[in-house]
Amino acid sequence: MKKLFFVLLMFCFATFWSQKSDQSVIKDDTSQFMIKFQKKDYDGILEMTHPAIFEKFDKKTLKGLFQKMLEDNEEFQIEIIDADKISFEVSEVSKSKDTKYAFVTHPMKMKMTFKNQKFDDSQKEMMVNMMEVQGLKAKFLSENSLEMSKQSMMIAMNDASTKNQWKYLNYDETNPLYVSVVPVEIMKKAKSYYADFLIKNKENAN
Numbered sequence: 001m002k003k004l005f006f007v008l009l010m011f012c013f014a015t016f017w018s019q020k021s022d023q024s025v026i027k028d029d030t031s032q033f034m035i036k037f038q039k040k041d042y043d044g045i046l047e048m049t050h051p052a053i054f055e056k057f058d059k060k061t062l063k064g065l066f067q068k069m070l071e072d073n074e075e076f077q078i079e080i081i082d083a084d085k086i087s088f089e090v091s092e093v094s095k096s097k098d099t100k101y102a103f104v105t106h107p108m109k110m111k112m113t114f115k116n117q118k119f120d121d122s123q124k125e126m127m128v129n130m131m132e133v134q135g136l137k138a139k140f141l142s143e144n145s146l147e148m149s150k151q152s153m154m155i156a157m158n159d160a161s162t163k164n165q166w167k168y169l170n171y172d173e174t175n176p177l178y179v180s181v182v183p184v185e186i187m188k189k190a191k192s193y194y195a196d197f198l199i200k201n202k203e204n205a206n
Contacts (some may be wrong), residue, residue, distance in 0.1 A: 023102065024098045026156045026166055030088050030104045033154070033168060038083035042066045050157050050167040051180035053058050067097045077113045081147070090156075091193060096185045100158040103171070108152040111145060118143040151201055155182065 029048060036044040042063045059128070070078055091103040119127060124140045131138035131148060141148045153171040158164060171190055172178045179187070 002185045018094055022093045022158075022166070026090050026093075026102055026104060027088050029156070029166055030090075030106070030154055030168065033088065034080065034083040034086055034108075038080040040066075040070055043092060050169050050181070051161050053169070053177065056180065058175055069163070076115060076185070079111050079113075081109050081111050094189070096183055096189075098159055099183060099186065101186050101189075102156045103190060104168075105194075105197050106154075107149060109147065109149045111147055113145040115144075125154055151198060153182075153190070153197065155184070155186065155190055157182075157186070201206065 026143050033045065033048050036048070045066070046062060048058050049062075057065075084106070086106050088104055088106045091105075093100055093102045095101070119140065124146075127146065128138045128140070131146075136148045136150045138146050138148045153169055155169045157169070158166050169178060169182065171194060173187070173191060182190070
């Protein structure tokens with residue numbers, strides 16, 4: 001009986017240790033991911049992205065899209081700010097068939113600067129309201145720049161295609177690309193987890 005108890009205790013300890021180890025790796029990874037985003041290290045970002053994405057778009061195309069959105073856009077420029085100050089929360093690691101996964105929630109702050117447009121007070125109010133409809137808190141810093149913030153989530157996945165390493169996708173159920181590469185069961189769990197996360201944040205804010 002004592003031997004059986006000892007075996008069960010060791011099993012529980014090993015499971016707990018594995019969870020903590022995975023969660024630590026995921027937390028460190030996602031922190032680095034956001035810092036790479038701030039530094040516009042596109043190769044580094046793509047290296048950490050789940051490879052299922054590359055079945056839809058090759059790395060060169062995705063890198064070009066990042067550059068166009070963050071640097072080469074003629075209308076505006078977007079930059080991630082305070083990436084090194086972001087606090088990440090990692091869920092317990094779960095498993096769906098042969099895929100381990102976890103969810104990482106975090107605040108995200110961006111600055112958007114319009115290159116050829118200035119806003120008066122009424123236009124600023126309209127823009128802020130538009131951002132709020134999309135789940136973003138926004139405030140203008142000047143006539144042509146505003147700061148946006150959002151409670152965001154990433155999905156960490158570990159499977160045969162990643163060679164048992166953790167790789168990441170941004171959670172966005174409105175994005176057809178995301179829907180096409182994330183397994184259905186994980187999508188459902190992610191939707192529920194993110195909704196609960198937003199509710200708790202709203203309750204804590206009141």
